Structures are given as structure tokens and as C-alpha cells.
Amino acid sequence: MRFDKLLRIGFPALCVTLTLFLGANASSLYRAQADYLHKDQLERSVLIDALGFNTKTLVKLIARYGALKSPEDAAEARQTYETLVTAFETWPSDAYSEIVGPSDYIQQKLINIVYASNRVEPYLDALDDQTSVSNALIILQGIESSLEQINQMVTEEAGAQMAAARNTFHFHQIVQDVLVVAFLLASLGWIWFANRRSQMLQRQLDTSREQTDLLEHRLNHDSVTGLINYRIFAETVRSAHEKLSDGQTLSILNIDLESRLPAINKFSLATEEAILTSTADLLRHAVDRMEGENCLARSGGKGFLLMTISDEDLGLTASVIAKRIHDIFLRPVPTTVGSFLISPAIGYADSSTVERDAADIIRNADLAVSNAVSYSRRRVVTYEPAMRAEMERRTIVENALARAIEANECLPHFQPQFNLMTGRIFGVEALARWYHSELGWISPSEFIPIAERNGDIVSLGWKILETSCSEVQLLPVDLSLSVNLSVAQILSDDVVAMLDECLGRTGLPASRLKLEVTETTLMSDLRRIQTTLSELRSLGIGISLDDFGVGYSALSYLTEFDWDEIKIDRSFATKAVKDKKLRDILKMVLGIAETMGSQVLIEGIETVEQRDVLVDIGCTIGQGYLFGGPMAIDDITTLFFSDHSRSTLAGL
Ligand code: C2E
Ligand code: MG
Ligand code: MG
Numbered sequence: 246m247r248f249d250k251l252l253r254i255g256f257p258a259l260c261v262t263l264t265l266f267l268g269a270n271a272s273s274l275y276r277a278q279a280d281y282l283h284k285d286q287l288e289r290s291v292l293i294d295a296l297g298f299n300t301k302t303l304v305k306l307i308a309r310y311g312a313l314k315s316p317e318d319a320a321e322a323r324q325t326y327e328t329l330v331t332a333f334e335t336w337p338s339d340a341y342s343e344i345v346g347p348s349d350y351i352q353q354k355l356i357n358i359v360y361a362s363n364r365v366e367p368y369l370d371a372l373d374d375q376t377s378v379s380n381a382l383i384i385l386q387g388i389e390s391s392l393e394q395i396n397q398m399v400t401e402e403a404g405a406q407m408a409a410a411r412n413t414f415h416f417h418q419i420v421q422d423v424l425v426v427a428f429l430l431a432s433l434g435w436i437w438f439a440n441r442r443s444q445m446l447q448r449q450l451d452t453s454r455e456q457t458d459l460l461e462h463r464l465n466h467d468s469v470t471g472l473i474n475y476r477i478f479a480e481t482v483r484s485a486h487e488k489l490s491d492g493q494t495l496s497i498l499n500i501d502l503e504s505r506l507p508a509i510n511k512f513s514l515a516t517e518e519a520i521l522t523s524t525a526d527l528l529r530h531a532v533d534r535m536e537g538e539n540c541l542a543r544s545g546g547k548g549f550l551l552m553t554i555s556d557e558d559l560g561l562t563a564s565v566i567a568k569r570i571h572d573i574f575l576r577p578v579p580t581t582v583g584s585f586l587i588s589p590a591i592g593y594a595d596s597s598t599v600e601r602d603a604a605d606i607i608r609n610a611d612l613a614v615s616n617a618v619s620y621s622r623r624r625v626v627t628y629e630p631a632m633r634a635e636m637e638r639r640t641i642v643e644n645a646l647a648r649a650i651e652a653n654e655c656l657p658h659f660q661p662q663f664n665l666m667t668g669r670i671f672g673v674e675a676l677a678r679w680y681h682s683e684l685g686w687i688s689p690s691e692f693i694p695i696a697e698r699n700g701d702i703v704s705l706g707w708k709i710l711e712t713s714c715s716e717v718q719l720l721p722v723d724l725s726l727s728v729n730l731s732v733a734q735i736l737s738d739d740v741v742a743m744l745d746e747c748l749g750r751t752g753l754p755a756s757r758l759k760l761e762v763t764e765t766t767l768m769s770d771l772r773r774i775q776t777t778l779s780e781l782r783s784l785g786i787g788i789s790l791d792d793f794g795v796g797y798s799a800l801s802y803l804t805e806f807d808w809d810e811i812k813i814d815r816s817f818a819t820k821a822v823k824d825k826k827l828r829d830i831l832k833m834v835l836g837i838a839e840t841m842g843s844q845v846l847i848e849g850i851e852t853v854e855q856r857d858v859l860v861d862i863g864c865t866i867g868q869g870y871l872f873g874g875p876m877a878i879d880d881i882t883t884l885f886f887s888d889h890s891r892s893t894l895a896g897l
Contacts, residue, residue, distance in 0.1 A: 304382055310372050354395055472525055482552050500551065535569075571591055594607075598630070656677070662674060730762055779806075790810070795816060807841065809843060847859050847864045847867040
């Protein structure tokens with residue numbers, strides 16, 4: 246760069262310097278040329294004048310008069326003489342002195358010539374005398390000879406000066422040539438440099454243009470799939486929505502991979518990217534074959550967004566497209582790292598709803614997919630206006646939860662647990678309850694998942710545990726206490742110490758406490774959780790497997806740990822009445838539990854019929870609305886001692 250700068254300044258500076266030199270040298274050259282031409286002329290004038298000084302003519306005229314005595318010759322001789330004398334007398338002042346220069350020798354010669362010429366005059370007056378003729382001729386011949394000498398000297402000097410002038414002229418010519426060549430070279434260099442520089446600038450411009458394009462591409466596209474990103478998608482939808490004509494419908498589909506592929510979070514980044522890339526390719530392929538105007542994009546999370554615009558007569562409704570997309574994933578998706586069965590959740594909405602804004606349609610599809618992910622067992626969900634109200638409620642709940650936990654607004658209620666054979670309460674399960682000033686009672690099924698998502702579940706869990714331990718410890722009877730433990734709590738490093746401290750603080754004996762964990766909890770990190778549960782068990786706390794038989798149920802979980810209790814999900818209580826197969830499974834589970842030394846508790850017993858069927862199978866303990874729902878601790882005491890409690894059970 247420094248070299249460039251040097252050239253950028255150096256070349257023009259060199260050219261300017263050379264131009265100045267050229268100009269200066271040109272004027273020297275002209276001067277030298279003028280000198281040269283001037284000397285030439287002088288040389289010639291000296292010669293002409295010298296010849297003009299026709300001494301010889303005078304000599305000839307005098308000699309002829311001496312011989313022939315012709316008066317014309319005498320007159321002509323006199324006239325010539327006068328001219329000569331006049332010329333001689335004017336010598337010191339005119340150009341001759343300049344010609345002869347400051348040479349003393351020549352000056353002396355000229356003085357002698359003037360003197361000698363004056364001596365001729367008396368002889369001219371006496372030309373009839375032969376001696377005068379001879380004397381005049383002798384003096385004139387002397388003058389002639391002196392003039393010849395001067396002429397020769399002047400000529401030689403003029404020649405020398407001419408030669409010097411010629412040399413100077415040649416020198417300046419050469420300098421001029423050299424300067425011209427140098428100037429040309431410098432100019433060529435400058436042109437070359439300027440050209441090189443402009444090429445370099447062009448290259449830099451091209452590179453920066455490429456980089457700008459690349460940056461723009463990165464800004465607008467997802468780096469994994471190459472699809473446009475959410476921002477560009479939203480802009481595309483907005484402009485398409487503005488141009489939407491009558492009879493056209495704009496549909497938005499939100500295709501979410503994350504929720505329906507729980508294991509995606511356990512994949513390595515490379516696997517996850519391979520799955521996303523292949524899914525994007527599949528979708529791209531499907532969209533390419535789709536009628537109407539389409540736009541596929543990567544959503545903010547692990548999913549995709551699709552916009553379609555279709556005319557009424559095409560019949561390509563959002564639900565048809567959703568079905569098509571759904572069907573693509575019925576087969577495993579081949580990726581570079583193997584094939585995966587992906588069942589994305591699909592939520593969709595279209596422009597036929599009351600929302601007139603493009604952003605609202607995208608949000609509706611978003612709501613629909615959230616619904617599919619969190620609250621619905623269906624994979625494809627269409628937007629319904631109620632979802633908006635749900636979402637608003639969810640937002641209120643989300644925003645108020647942390648403060649509610651802090652303000653002890655979330656407190657435990659207790660659901661009694663009964664011995665189905667004796668009809669006596671033997672324990673209670675603590676279930677969180679939250680009374681919101683505007684929304685009223687909020688179910689844990691609503692706020693527990695929110696607390697789990699935002700991390701509030703840990704503080705909530707410890708508060709429920711601490712409060713329920715203190716309250717149950719104060720009961721006048723020795724009932725056992727079951728408390729639900731979230732995965733985040735179990736995975737906390739200090740879970741064992743926390744529980745130990747809690748028991749110490751509240752005074753509840755460890756043997757009265759049971760902690761309930763679900764199968765999904767175990768799935769997050771089986772080995773670690775097994776270790777923690779063993780440590781808790783060694784404190785004397787009972788460990789219960791909650792909601793067995795629901796969701797990802799696997800018999801293997803029964804044997805993964807020495808459960809003190811297995812709680813059968815409430816769906817069994819309902820279905821067992823009519824379903825013999827289910828009753829058989831239940832019997833089998835009872836058998837396994839007996840072998841393992843675990844007690845089995847049936848949840849959700851709502852009717853006497855259900856209770857009887859379950860007792861028939863061999864179930865001995867249970868909980869459910871038949872005996873009592875979650876209630877305040879005082880109500881538990883009342884229930885325990887009330888006749889109602891006993892009369893309910895008297896029907897056994
Ligand atoms: P869960 O631990 O399986 O609790 C049993 C749920 O079944 C309770 O719902 C209870 O009210 C309900 N239930 C009891 N008997 C019947 C019945 O006869 N029929 C029907 N249909 N339902 C019955 P709840 O209180 O809404 O709690 C829902 C879930 O929220 C709980 O399921 C538990 O997983 C979670 N949860 C509640 N409190 C806490 C807590 O303090 N910590 C944690 N981590 N989770 C909690
Ligand atoms: Mg429970
Ligand atoms: Mg349960």
C-alpha cells in the first residue's frame with residue numbers, strides 16, 4: 246500500500262519535474278539554435294564585408310592607371326579609396342569591432358590599417374608619378390595582407406564559436422531527447438500504474454460486492470437449509486397479502502419438528518442439521534410440485550413456514566396442503582446420517598379468518614402449531630379463534646406466575662388416599678393450587694408446564710414441598726404425604742441435601758414422605774436419576790412412580806428402580822370397567838409390583854363401579870373424586886374424623 250502511495254504521488258511528481266525540465270531545456274535549445282544561426286550569419290557578413298573591402302580593386306585601378314594613365318581609373322581609384330577610408334574610420338564604432346572581438350592583436354592591426362590607408366592619400370594625388378604608384382601599391386598590398394590575416398582570424402574565431410554553439414545545441418538536443426523519452430516512460434508508467442490501480446479497485450469493488458451479496462444472503466437466509474429466514478418470509482407474506490385478489494386465499498402452515506421429535510434435542514448438532522436439511526429438501530420438493538404461488542422458509546425454531554396462495558377453483562385449501570405435508574412424513578426421512586421417522590406438528594391458518602393483517606395470519610398458524618405441540622394429541626391443527634384467548638390467558642399466567650410463587654399464592658391442597666379394603670385414609674397427595682385474583686383458580690395442569698418451561702418449577706416445587714411437609718406434620722394423625730417432584734428438581738445438584746434440610750426443618754419423619762416421579766422424568770437422564778432416587782431412598786423417603794401406563798409407558802421402567810409405590814394413571818380406572826385386556830394388563834402389573842415389593846395405587850377412581858372392578862382385580866389402595874378431590878389441610882382433618890368419611894367407606 247505504501248508502494249502504491251509512492252507511485253501514486255511519485256509518478257505525477259516525476260512527470261511534472263520532467264515537464265519543467267523539458268520546458269527549461271527547450272528554451273535553452275532555442276537559445277542554442279539562435280546562437281548557432283546568428284554565428285552563421287555573422288560569419289557570412291564578415292566574409293562579404295571582407296570581400297567588399299575590395300582593396301584588390303583599388304590596387305588594380307592604381308596599377309592600371311600607372312600603366313595606361315586613364316583618367317577614369319584615377320577617378321574610380323579615388324572613389325574606391327574614399328569608400329575604404331570611410332569604412333576604416335567608422336570601424337571602431339560599428340559592427341566590425343564586434344566581429345573582431347576584443348583581440349588586442351586585431352585591434353592593433355586595424356589601427357595600423359587605418360594609419361596605412363591615410364598614408365595612401367598623398368600618393369593617390371600624385372599618381373602620374375610612377376614612384377607614387379609603386380608606393381601606393383606597396384601600402385595597399387600591406388593593407389590587403391593585414392586584412393586577409395584579420396579575415397582569417399575572425400573567420401577562425403567565428404568557426405570556433407559556431408562549433409561551440411553547435412555543441413551546445415547538440416547537447417540540448419540530446420538532453421531534450423532524453424527528457425522526452427523519460428517523460429514518455431514516466432507517462433507510460435503513470436498510465437500503467439493508473440490502469441493497474443483501476444483494475445485493483447475494480448477487483449476490490451467486485452470483492453466487496455460479492456461480500457455484500459454474501460452478507461445479504463446470510464442476512465436473509467437460513468445457513469443450514471438455505472431457505473429464506475423468518476424476516477424475509479414475513480415480508481413476502483405481507484406483500485403477497487396486499488396483492489391478494491378476490492377469490493384467492495393465502496394460507497400459512499407452521500411445520501414444527503422440535504416438539505414431535507423429542508429426541509432431536511439429544512442429537513448432535515450435525516445430526517440435527519442433517520435432519521433439518523433433508524426435511525427442507527423434502528418440503529422444497531413438495532412445494533415445487535404444488536399449484537399456486539408458494540413460499541417456503543425456515544422458522545425461528547426447528548421448523549418451517551409455508552405460504553401458499555391459491556384460487557378458489559384450485560380447491561387447494563390450507564387443510565389439503567397440511568394433509569399433503571403430513572403424508573410426506575409418514576415414511577422415514579433419509580438423511581446423510583441415517584433415516585429418521587419425523588412426525589412434525591403442523592398448525593395452519595388462512596386469510597379467511599377475521600384477521601386482516603398478514604402478521605396475524607402467521608401468528609394464527611403459530612398458535613395452531615403451539616396448540617398441536619402442547620395441548621393436542623393431533624398432529625395437524627387448524628387455527629381456531631379460541632386459541633387466541635387461550636394464548637392471551639397463557640401470557641397472563643406466564644407473566645404472573647413467578648410473582649405468585651414469590652408471594653406464596655401457589656399453595657398445596659391435599660387429595661386423600663384411601664385403603665380400598667378398610668376404607669381408611671392412609672395418606673394425602675400434595676397438589677399445587679393457585680388462586681389468581683382475575684382468573685380465579687388455575688389448574689396445575691395449566692401452570693406446571695409453564696413453570697417447567699421457564700424454570701420456575703424449581704422454586705415452586707420446593708415451596709410446595711416445604712409447606713406440605715409442615716402442614717401434614719401438624720396433622721393429629723400419622724398420614725403419609727406424597728409430593729410430586731419435577732425433573733428440574735431431581736436434576737439439581739443439591740436435591741438430596743435440600744430434602745434432608747426440609748425434613749429437618751419441618752420435623753416430618755422421612756418415612757412419612759413419598760416423592761412421585763413420572764416416566765417422562767426418568768427418560769431425561771435415567772442413570773443419574775436412579776442414583777439420586779437411591780440417595781433419597783437411603784434417607785428413608787419413599788419413591789413412587791407416578792402416572793404409570795400413560796404416554797411413553799414401558800414396562801421396563803417398573804424394573805429400573807426399587808419403587809415403593811406404583812401409581813397407575815387415572816385413565817386405567819376409567820377404561821378398566823369395560824376393557825378386559827386392560828384389566829389383564831393391570832393384573833400383570835400388580836403381579837410384577839408384588840414381586841418387586843412395591844404397593845400399587847390406582848388414581849382417578851370416580852365411581853363405585855370403578856372401585857369395585859379395581860378391588861376385584863386386586864387393587865388395595867387408591868385416590869379419586871369418589872373419596873375426595875384435592876382440598877385444604879383442615880378439610881383433610883375433618884374428612885378423617887367425619888362420619889361422612891366412614892359412611893362412604895361403609896359401602897365397601
Ligand atoms: P398427578 O400427580 O397425577 O395428580 C393427580 C391429578 O389427578 C390431580 O390433578 C388431581 O386433581 C387429579 N385427580 C384426582 N382424582 C381424580 C379423579 O377422580 N378424576 C380425575 N379426572 N382427576 C383426578 P391436578 O391437581 O390438576 O394436577 C395435575 C398434575 O399437575 C399432577 O398430576 C402433577 O403431575 C402436577 N402437579 C400438581 N402439583 C404439583 C406440584 O406441586 N409439583 C409438581 N412437580 N407437579 C405438580
Ligand atoms: Mg402425582
Ligand atoms: Mg398421577
